[in-house]
Amino acid sequence: MANGKRVLRFSAILIALAGVLVFHLEAMGMLDSTAEAEGRPDVIMIDTIARFGELEQPAAVFKHDVHTKALKAQGKSCEACHSKDAKGNMTLTFKGVEGDGTSELGASDIKKIYHDGCITCHNDTAEKNLESGPAVGECRSCHQEKPETGVMRADAGMDNVLHYAHWSSKEIPADKGKDTNCGACHKKSGEEDSWRVAAEKSGEPLDEVFHSKCVTCHQSLADKKAEKTGPVKCAGCHGTAEIADRKAEEAKKLAAMGGVLPRLPRKQPDLLMVMPKLEEGAKIDDKPSGMAPVAFNHKFHEENVDSCRTCHHKSVQACSSCHTQLGVEKDGVVSLDQAMHVVMSDRSCIGCHAKEQEKPECAGCHSLRTADKPASDASCKTCHVTPRDAEGNALALAGAPKEMKEAVAGQIIAERPQTHAVPAVDAIPEFVTIGAIADKFQASKMPHRKIVLKMLDNIKDSKLASTFHATPEAVCGACHHNSPATLTPPKCSSCHAVATDLVSGKPGLKAAYHGQCMRCHTEMKLEKPAATNCVACHEKKTN
Template identity: 60%
Template sequence: MANGKQLLRMTVIVLAIAGVLGFRMEAMGMLEKAADTKGRPDVIMIDTIAKIEKLEQSAAVFKHDAHTKALKDQGMSCESCHKKDAKGDMVLAFNRQGDELSADALKDIYHDGCISCHVESGEKGFKTGPMVGECRGCHQAAPEVTGDRVEAGMDNALHFSHWDSKIIPADAGKDTNCGACHTKQGEEDAWRFNAEFASKPENEAYHAKCVSCHQGLIEKKAERSGPVQCAGCHGKEEVAARKVEEAKTLKAMGELPRLPRKQPDAVLMTAKVEGPAPEKVTGMAAVAFDHKLHEAGVDNCRVCHTQGVNAPMDKSFKAMHDLTSDASCVGCHAVEQKKPECAGCHAQRPVAEAMSGTSASCVACHNVGTDGEPSLELLAAAPKEMRTAVAAEAVAARPESHAMVEVAAIPEFVTIGSIADKYQPSKMPHRKIVLKIMDGIKDSPLAASFHAAPEAVCAGCHHNSPATVTPPKCASCHAKPFEAEGRPGLKAAYHGQCMTCHTEMKLEKPAATDCAACHEKKAN
């Protein structure tokens, strides 16, 4: 009897374990399926025929990286699907040279090529894809998996790894290898890609050149190559991992070498009137643009040269001062002001108001040609060499560090108690706060140029008053208690200023809502 009960107990346990395992296996299967339905960087919707006639079926869902892996597992390569042209470059079109074909011919190429490969893979014992008659396996009206790609681009670090590479052959008679991708090596009018790719859409040009080159290096068993799978350039995790490695390399190098493209260190920009007399200058002083400094602060040249490096820059007022565009000077500076070390002051001092309320910010850039020689007219018509020299001289004269008020002139503490009610007056560590702000922007060339006056940083809190170390009291403009004459009342002004600053600068201590950290509550 005892043995029977023990056997029954063991049976129940085994069944329970089996049930749990079965549930876990089913759950794992569900998770795997769920993971597969997430966005993938390699998903391509094949709808080539739609350019010729209306599709009879939904576009085919194609997982490129999954197929690349399957081919590799079977000892096959990209040439199983992609032919090579006369120059040996891989053609992106599936199983054809890219010739214009009829809809029926395209159907035959895809169906014969894909299904026959699936059959052969199955016969070899490999996991395979849909067979004849299983149309919905590829043609899905509601795709189970969708494309999710990050934008791939040639940032400065990635560009450096190419032009510094010893694997890519050097140009004939030169010590550069720019000719592997560019028609003219190091010339200011060089095209981004070789001439034969200039007429192609950008995505086709990149894939035709980059993937073909990477694949060629792999076939040659080169020490290093580049990605041929979609995730290598468009996968979120893969790109993030590359960025981490690039950051490590950059830290070890100290700084990234400049691209050898004969670009100027400084450029002089003069404003001109748009219209029938473009040679007439506006009267606004010229701008000495520190090209070398800005070049090091962006991921690639097209951050500013949005129409291409070789296209003329749009130097109109709107293009340079558009607050909504990161490619404009003012718009880019506004983005910089959102950094925690700057946002404490600038979050409550919008760029638009600062620009419309004072000319001080304009003079920070427009300050060449205002006094003596050369005149604005001469600068506008001067040869390139002279303009470059004037710009370089103006850039070199700019302050390297932030102007600062003498520490002794900064009050150590400021007691705020004029409206103390439920709380004790707040003893604000004024000097500590100012020095903390100054320390955060000490390495910023932007702050050094725009905060030319030592008292400029004071205006972050003491706004709408002259920059001075003895600003008027807040109560001069802000009345009690919260709202008066269209402006915040004194209590609202104090809390709005301090709490906003703490929030924007991401200060954990004291928290913006920790009342007792700033003023103790009264005992009564």
């Protein structure tokens, strides 16, 4: 009986210790349901005094969402830790550390502010028998040499769908005297990115600008018990799972609207003519750059990009507002010609089209062509068309009314091919036998027609292909890359000798065949035939 009582007492002690341990782990956020093995979006490594020199202790691991949850349970708000400026925007730094005229503080001053603020709060919370954080002396609970949880934040972006959720929101009141609520975020009409650009120019960290404005607004809506508030937790914008859930929900809403969002209500044109702005003193001419202007379907492109910033990286004005005919040397702004044709830029026309060509259905052909080297002048003329009147005379558009430019753009775009030009099936050889250098293997009987028709089917819905593959012969240039555009191109051996030309670097016939076919299969993500499966294309000779 005595032994039984001792066992019971010992068990009770173990249970009590386990309870204390669990309580302490929960207080530190180690058992929080949002914890992630690789890291958490709300983890902030506090190393503010690192700018004064080497840290005595490792940076403090601070789990933001754990703290906001605990504060909310106590009826406290963000202002328990953060101050607000004169405009009501919340500062991101801890109270008293920065932003309050305390820039002259030293390392010991800042250290004291953190310790006094954090530990005092922990002690007060513990006295109320609520979940609390580390107390005095538990330094390693915060200052961890090897943090138990790291930082893993996904990029948060304002795409078109998320933007629509804001400007269509009934929770955000309309601007005074207007039907739109753009002024809630964008203070200057016509320069909607003004505060982002201003932050970049002033050197103010952009993430602080966004957090200060966005979180403050979301929190104010939450305080008003609004139906929709926007995230106030780090994971809401920076958690990979949360972003995936939001994207899935957005996709459902977009599908319910027919797959196309309502257009942003800022009176942007549907169609326009892209052309340089006249330099001061220049003569009015229809092509001041020496190249015909480009008719641009703004509405179509707007529907097929993630946000306006895809193209308008500084402001939502016309490209020619910044990119002039000659560029602006003192500001480092490239010319309009360069802005539209730089292959390595996702914001240029050529660069964006090159990204589209990296898709598997296009890459098989376009990986062998450089985007900055058009196949012919006809490629340039696909976009650059000299507008003409009914009598065939060139129209002078520089300085012309906006309505006239839109009408001309509409006419040019309507005349572009709307469907992919394809050759007649009978004009495509059904099989092509490749056996000029057959040695250990039989000649390869390539199902030529099947391959060509499959490639054409892959791109039948591509507007880009419909516009630029204006002739049936265009698809032939995929393999016959240096031949004239014709349905009866010369054989590969017309250019490629048996051996590699060491002077020009032109590959030999065998290397040309294998390089062409294998590269195409790789770029198009084709699993069969494998590059190492020789007999899939040509059987091995038996003698």
